[in-house]
Amino acid sequence: MSAGELFVGLMSGTSLDGVDGVLCRLGADGAWQGVIVHAHQPFAPALRERLMALQASGPDELHRSALAANAVARAYADVVALLLQAEDAPPARSVRAIGAHGQTVRHQPGLHDGCGYTVQLLNGALLAELSGIDVVCDLRSRDVAAGGQGAPLVPMFHQGVFGGDGRARAIVNIGGIANLTVLRPGLPPRGFDCGPGNALMDHWIERHQGCAYDADGAWATQGRADPELLARLLDEPFFRLPAPKSTGRDLFRPDWLQPRLAAGGPLAPVDVQTTLCELTARAIADDVRREAADATELLVCGGGALNGRLMQRLQALLPGLPVRPTDARGLPVMQVEAAAFAWLASMQVHRRPAGEPAVTGARGPRILGALHPA
Structure with missing residues (x-):
């Protein structure tokens, strides 16, 4: 097995329970080599309440969404710090990129104008600034632009x-x-x-x-x-x-x-x-x-x-x-999605398509995600 590259994956899902992060190793071709360390941090109650409120239309949404995206970036940066503080964890400069999902507040592909949209709140530029690591985020929009659902990506x-x-x-x-x-x-x-x-x-x-x-x-x-x-x-x-x-x-x-x-x-x-x-x-x-x-x-x-x-x-x-947790196949249940977004980041930085048209219905495979260099 090659030494591979280090990536961080960060996931906060529709349960709004907080952020799961993994530091993992992947081959240059995206081959899975395993998780080094996992961390979870719940959302602060005030942030969870703000994100829950943004699931539906309300007053001053642009302002509230922008500030919530900043807060999500800070919460993500805290999890990155936890991962890199773990025993034997490498320094930030050794991590090739962070794959960060953001917090979904709207998902309406194909609607309204024939294209639709999907919104995951995250200030990727702020996360790159806080972590000192390249950030790959907004991973669903390219698939939606190509006529796909933008989900699932895993x-x-x-x-x-x-x-x-x-x-x-x-x-x-x-x-x-x-x-x-x-x-x-x-x-x-x-x-x-x-x-x-x-x-x-x-x-x-x-x-x-x-x-x-x-x-x-x-x-x-x-x-x-x-x-x-x-x-x-x-x-x-x-x-x-x-x-x-x-x-x-x-x-x-x-x-x-x-x-x-x-x-x-x-x-x-x-x-x-x-x-x-x-x-x-x-x-x-x-x-x-x-x-x-x-x-x-x-x-x-x-x-x-x-x-x-x-x-x-x-x-x-x-x-x-047989119905089994993924632990039975070597990857604990709370690490799978975060690891998937680390993998998506590796595909983006190596300019490899990651979407699967048979899954999302997109017109073809696309390179997914926006890159914010550190």
Whole structure:
């Protein structure tokens, strides 16, 4: 194995729980060589509140978004510092680049004018200034400009890490939104967004229990899934759309949930939580059966992999398919997406296309991301 190059990957997803960062090593061709160190830092409550508010239109959005992008850059820089302070970590000058996702506040590809847009808040120039390292960010917009969905971007990385052994395999990342990757020997990866991951469950438990998330799915375990509410939730047209498709909090947000709740009789809050967990599990399982019936296993990453109730329901709904966290294949569940954005940065600095038209629907492969030199 060659010595490779060092990259940092930074990810803050639609769960809005904070920033995951990895310092990892990649070959010049993007070949995966492994994580050296991982760090996580929650968003400060005030920043999380500001970012949550920006998920919907409001007054003075340009000003608030610009300041939030600065704050995200500072939060990212803090995680970079944590990575480089780790024992035996190299100095900043040894890191080729940072791949930084930013915080998605709108995702509307193909809408409005035929092109649409996707917005991830991050002042990449400020992050380069604070870290002293080249920054690659705004990684979705080029794919959208080429007629693609701009998401998911991780299937090509999944192929490099979890493929190559001659077996068909499915990988689902469960963050705020759930997205599925399908790997088959000799074929390009496929992938798309399934629907809500943790976003609605997090909203509901925060509203009724004051918790940021349902730890291990413990609250959902205490309730009963309501079949009538579940049927109304699953009637959402997005679930029936063919791939390529992507979604976000633009669709699956509290004001999507509320009228579907109001259409039925009163339910105990715990039963709503259980039903929302079942919605996430059903949407994923339906897509796996439809799109990856030949898979030999389902690997799960993201925060949803830590929800015991959700993992149990996935296994129950897919009884013939082993459901395992990605740890079983050598990459811990909370490192996968950050590592993918390190990989995307490596592809950008080496001028290699990283998008997969079979996944996003773009007119062709494109070099993704904007570069802010240190």
